[in-house]
Amino acid sequence: MKKCIVITGATSGIGEELVNQFKYEDYTVFCGYRNFNKLNKDLPNNVIPYFIDMKSRESIVKASEFIKSKTDKVDILINVAGIVAAGPVEIIDTDRLREQFDVNVFSHIELAQNLIPVLEGGRIVNISSMSSFGNFPFISPYCASKRALDIFFNAFAVENHKNIQVVSIKPGVISTPIWKKSVETNEEQITNCGDYEKEMEFLKNNALQNTGKGLSVIRAAEFIKKIALKKRVKTSYTLGADAKFAQLMSYLPQDIINFWVKVILRHRIS
Numbered sequence: 001m002k003k004c005i006v007i008t009g010a011t012s013g014i015g016e017e018l019v020n021q022f023k024y025e026d027y028t029v030f031c032g033y034r035n036f037n038k039l040n041k042d043l044p045n046n047v048i049p050y051f052i053d054m055k056s057r058e059s060i061v062k063a064s065e066f067i068k069s070k071t072d073k074v075d076i077l078i079n080v081a082g083i084v085a086a087g088p089v090e091i092i093d094t095d096r097l098r099e100q101f102d103v104n105v106f107s108h109i110e111l112a113q114n115l116i117p118v119l120e121g122g123r124i125v126n127i128s129s130m131s132s133f134g135n136f137p138f139i140s141p142y143c144a145s146k147r148a149l150d151i152f153f154n155a156f157a158v159e160n161h162k163n164i165q166v167v168s169i170k171p172g173v174i175s176t177p178i179w180k181k182s183v184e185t186n187e188e189q190i191t192n193c194g195d196y197e198k199e200m201e202f203l204k205n206n207a208l209q210n211t212g213k214g215l216s217v218i219r220a221a222e223f224i225k226k227i228a229l230k231k232r233v234k235t236s237y238t239l240g241a242d243a244k245f246a247q248l249m250s251y252l253p254q255d256i257i258n259f260w261v262k263v264i265l266r267h268r269i270s
């Protein structure tokens with residue numbers, strides 16, 4: 001029987017490239033989209049698109065029912081969908097915080113919960129981030145969401161009785177549209193940021209530069225595919241030199257990290 005792979009966030013960046021890399025191989029691939037216009041219409045028969053809005057529990061349940069109506073075994077669930085919410089903690093709109101956690105954390109838990117009957121003996125691959133290692137100032141909602149994702153799914157890996165493995169992949173910066181999108185969706189936080197104007201301008205420029213300076217999305221998807229299909233896997237992988245550096249930094253005492261982050265920030269925005 002063909003192996004079955006479920007991917008969320010498959011209409012852009014890493015998710016879209018993963019579909020490209022799996023589509024001509026001997027897999028059934030469920031390809032999650034929220035915007036039909038963004039969906040590649042030229043997909044072979046083994047790629048089955050399904051609608052999923054990661055902000056809506058109802059949509060997640062419907063998507064799971066659809067997948068379960070087509071297959072009785074999901075071998076690999078790759079949780080890719082994600083967004084970036086930014087802003088100083090002092091003034092961040094808590095609705096944006098909720099949205100950040102809805103899309104990056106709760107939706108992935110809900111999807112996994114709903115697919116458990118067909119995931120037995122399978123594997124969940126979460127696309128976390130190097131942000132899970134710590135606190136990058138002004139994108140703390142994103143960092144916290146990725147850390148939370150790792151904590152919940154690590155607990156699930158230890159707790160579950162269904163022999164479902166969990167792998168967290170923590171990429172550094174990858175050249176995808178997420179950075180440009182983050183500037184657009186955080187426009188309100190960037191323009192109305194009180195006396196954090198310089199910091200938010202720096203963050204915006206940094207995000208726009210990330211689009212071009214990150215690791216190629218093809219290499220990122222190749223790496224993720226390799227891990228997803230590996231026989232024996234570790235709990236966590238970093239991807240990119242920046243992610244490895246973030247991991248190393250995270251071993252330092254928080255006071256030292258905070259000191260250096262402040263020094264670097266002051267130097268960069270002056």
Ligand SMILES: NC(=O)c1ccc[n+]([C@@H]2O[C@H](COP(=O)([O-])OP(=O)(O)OC[C@H]3O[C@@H](n4cnc5c(N)ncnc54)[C@H](OP(=O)(O)O)[C@@H]3O)[C@@H](O)[C@H]2O)c1
Nearest residue numbers: 009010011012013014034053054081082129173174176178
């Ligand atoms: N790029 C990086 O540097 C980087 C680094 C570390 C980790 N990551 C993580 O990698 C994952 C993929 O990011 P990417 O860089 O490939 O970003 P991307 O190009 O923006 O892709 C994100 C995907 O998630 C989908 N999505 C967002 N909100 C959704 C919602 N409410 N319902 C359904 N789908 C939704 C998007 O749909 P639309 O196409 O409709 O927008 C898109 O398909 C994310 O979890 C991100 O946090 C990225």
